[in-house]
Amino acid sequence: MILLRRLLGDVLRRQRQRQGRTLREVSSSARVSLGYLSEVERGQKEASSELLSAICDALDVRMSELMREVSDELALAELAQSAAATPREPVPTPVRPMLGSVSVTGVPPERVTIKAPAEAVDVVAA
Numbered sequence: 001m002i003l004l005r006r007l008l009g010d011v012l013r014r015q016r017q018r019q020g021r022t023l024r025e026v027s028s029s030a031r032v033s034l035g036y037l038s039e040v041e042r043g044q045k046e047a048s049s050e051l052l053s054a055i056c057d058a059l060d061v062r063m064s065e066l067m068r069e070v071s072d073e074l075a076l077a078e079l080a081q082s083a084a085a086t087p088r089e090p091v092p093t094p095v096r097p098m099l100g101s102v103s104v105t106g107v108p109p110e111r112v113t114i115k116a117p118a119e120a121v122d123v124v125a126a
Contacts, residue, residue: 006043029058
């Protein structure tokens with residue numbers, strides 16, 4: 001099960017750490033107890049919108065940016081969860097023909113197309 005509070009806490013922690021700030025500094029700026037902020041970052045407490053606003057202000061991060069990052073994390077977690085729930089057969093690697101070196105002499109400097117199975121290779125004479 002994906003917990004939104006855990007994703008939100010992870011993103012808040014990363015934002016704080018990117019700035020090189022301590023929990024104590026951010027909790028003081030946000031006027032939130034150090035213990036409560038720690039619990040929010042560890043995904044143990046659900047933060048209210050007022051609390052999130054205060055933390056975002058203390059981190060100088062827009063709440064919309066925070067939520068966008070949380071949304072991206074949620075999308076990845078959902079994809080991983082659905083991939084794990086529905087095992088699929090491996091997709092075969094397509095077999096592509098290998099072309100060796102080709103030397104062309106005496107060709108006017110115009111575009112030459114060499115057709116290979118299932119694909120075309122464009123060669124420009126120098």
